[in-house]
Amino acid sequence: MGPDASARLYQMMIELARSDFGAVENHQYPEIIIDSVPVPEFFSNTAKAEEATFMLKDRVRKLNHLQPGCFGLACNTAHTTLADLEVEAQAPFVSIPYETAKEVKRRGFGKVGLLAAPTTIFAGVYQTEFLNQGVEFVLPDNGQFETLSEIIGQVIAGEFKAPKAKLLKIADSLKKKKVEAIVLGCTELPLVFPKNYSLPVLNTLEILAKALLTRYYKGE
Template sequence: MGDKKTLGILGGMGPMATVQFYRNVVAHTLAARDSDHINTIITSRADIPDRTDFILGKSGDSPLPKMTADAKMLADAGADVIAIPCNTARYFQPELEACVRVPVLDIVRETANHVMQRGFSRAAILGTEGTIKIGAYRRVLDSLGVFCVEPDADTQSLVTSVIYDYVKAGLAGGEAIFEEIARRMFDRGCDCLILGCTELPLVSTADSRIVDSLEVLAYRSIVMCGGTPTGFDKEFLSAYEK
């Protein structure tokens, strides 16, 4: 227990993705009793301005002030490591790392590294328009020697719709649209599909070629905090065996 660290989750982007991430962390920590789990502190401030609207210039309302306030609050409350279950928020990674003394896990770098270690060579990236526009996955994957395929405009509009019209709005039926998106990307020769938005796992299907950024972040959070990961499949774990 002495080596255990407290996990701070800077959430709310969106709230259901935070629920899903927190569930991932708890369900994937080997525990015979409550005390085997990781101490966790979570902020889920629903009124953080939309990241994509700001990045695309649709809104001048920056989410950064509330995010840095939450990061500081988490660190002050005892978080030793901060995880942010939102890929679009990664745009603010430098400012978030600078505002606290504790490490802030980089969801994009962790996921791209996972994809590279698994031996994938041509990865499709699905995310919000904000995530695609900032090109974070493309740049990091490029630097690791993995070719990155972004959706065409029509497919991106389907991804945006699944995220905003279905998951965030609590509407059922996003699964069928997700399947169509996945089919299109695999048809373009991709050997891997990155769920680069934390809302997408809520409509995704099980497929060993699909890499969920939320699951990667959960694995890394558990390991960094001294918990024992459990329940990850063999393909997933192969990324960490080298």
């Protein structure tokens, strides 16, 4: 959720298994179960959120039979359903917002700008975790939410060039508010965000990949 972000997460986990955990031979790579669930779009409109939650809960129940060591959601917006999914799961979920807020704190950033889907922002999943870590945050202006929805929709549709300039403009507006780093709080955004931005950038897809691998290899 979405497909390109999920594919990139898998590839990133393989790359990090090599670079950070020394995987060389086939048996040293993590066992990964990928379940790409075609839930209806609810990153900008919550009208379909109940249907999406129902589908995800059903899928978690089915995945329980495979006895995973943990679950991960390759979608920040889907974390708005996390409390419902945790009730069904027989293994813990690795939470992107929680892990990201910890990483922000670890790297010493006191004030960050958050780029995310409107539904994610309105639900407050990141704001809560930032506050728990004592981190100040800046959100996009209300007039930029529609543009963020357009950007995410374009990436899901396979368009990677057109959204880049629009996303950069929003990031620059956060930069003007004296943030110390940018958090890409949607797993589609790292696919189009510039690699050499003038501020530190926290890629939540990478943060999730590292957290899942740490749990797999170290049980932490």
